[in-house]
Amino acid sequence: MKYMQGSYPIVEKQAIAADTFSFTVRCPEVAALAKPGQFVHILPKGYGLRRPISIAGIDRATGTLRIVFAIRGKGTEALAQMNPGDDMDMIAPLGHGFTLLPEAQHVALVGGGIGVPPMLPLAKYYGERATAISGFRSFKQIILQEDFDALGAQAICCTEDGSAGAVKGFVTAPLEQLISEGLDAVYACGPMPMLRAVAEVCLRTGTWCEVSLEERMACGVGACLGCACRTKDANGEEQFLHVCKNGPVFKAEEVQW
Amino acid sequence: MADLSVNICGIDFKNPIIPASGVFGYGHEYEEFYSLSKLGGIATKGTTGKKRTGNIAPRIAETPAGMLNSVGLQNPGIDAFIEKELPYLLTKDTVILANIAGSTPEECAEVAAKLENTDVHMIELNISCPNVKQGGAAFGTSCVMAEQVTTAVRKATTKPLVVKLSPNVTSITDIAKAVEAAGADAVSLINTLLGMRIDIRTRRPVLHNNVGGLSGPAILPVAVRMIWQVANAVNIPVIGMGGVSTGEDAIELMMAGACAVQVGMACFTDPYAPVKIIDGMERFLDENNIAAARDIIGTVKPW
Incomplete structure (x- = not known):
């Protein structure tokens, strides 16, 4: 899996519902790799942990990604305060789509x-x-x-x-x-x-x-084992996989519901 | 250009910066960003005798200037580590510290013994994990237990043995002296501080394990204090860690008495953190006409 970290300019911002925002970010090298179901890991300014946000649009022609998120806490609130022209620090594209x-x-x-x-x-x-x-x-x-x-x-x-x-x-x-x-x-x-x-x-x-699936994450790349998800392997034995690297997409029968 | 190299227990490190155990897995994920050979060393994910599944999620919570984790030593077990992860890591031209843990002194010794015939450079014995019910911090919070487990592992290995200490104790210098007496070649500190957060809407702890280990910039002053105290109490090298996110932070830990510095949470904020910390240290040393990183170890001038 290939991913990268960088600061990418926001080119469009829209409030689309109460506390819910759509951002378009120019990041041609990420857009070239991104697949449906993958996510970006964004660092809100002044915070120590990144926020995983799913990719809502991939436009290779314009080299942009679209993300849509709702304010859930102080981190996403800080992200929502960003504006076109600001740079978004993200690691992307991440996860198994x-x-x-x-x-x-x-x-x-x-x-x-x-x-x-x-x-x-x-x-x-x-x-x-x-x-x-x-x-x-x-x-x-x-x-x-x-x-x-x-x-x-x-x-x-x-x-x-x-x-x-x-x-x-x-x-x-x-x-x-x-x-x-x-x-x-x-x-x-x-x-x-x-x-x-x-x-x-x-x-x-x-x-x-x-x-x-969604889980609280730290590294976002599969190293820290923070975002554990209870799954069953082929033999029906319990194993903890990780939402960031093995997921976020899982087969329904894999997950221990 | 300042000389960043350090020597700990006879092992040469090209620079003092080591991603800490647990944040860096076995390195694969960070190779996507930079070559692992830039690092002074890598402390691998804590490995136990048998595979461990770890704790139920949520395992992560953000806190002011820090974070809590309760991963619970999820790992594939020492045999899988030696077979699948170690050979690859040893090709990376950096010092590998195999972090090991166990529920009993016997298990820790057995894990260390299995590493004896490998080319791993150092063993870091974790007697301070706050997230497991047996072993872990229970070893690290009693001088008697710390001595017992260190003695058992010492007998099982001729490799340089670093014992990783818990800050969740009344006197960390007493524990450090106990493991020194039991044959430790070095100590590393501090592991995470035990903490807890509660979601006040649901009245549930944020972590499923209820409590977890606090790391990040919030704990830097605690680390500086404990490193300074331990460095003054023992005659073996101290590897420092706790909240380091810049070159200046690393310099501070070394002035307190650390011979090398591990980096934890900063890797999550910025995957390039270890590399930027190395660059920042070099810049500080050059700007202050200090010839070598080793020249600043323990040079704090207390009032």
């Missing part, structure tokens, strides 16, 4: 909240072969639905409180519907309870599924 299936006819991209952004590079790859099912707590958190439309994917928006979107409730109801109609693959990223529910549906129905 999603497996792309050229033959797949219909795939579901299941995102929950701030887990939606890493689904965009998959939507770009699959285009109209993809249905993006996005879940949010309420209308206030909804992001990126028009981006899925622009990439040709069908977008199904769910809100837990029914305040917006086609579906009131969780992402699993439309997912089960799609699976019953025939689905080649499911990709998912979001909060652990959502991932657990999506994995359960996929494992029960024998549907191919990859999930992208």
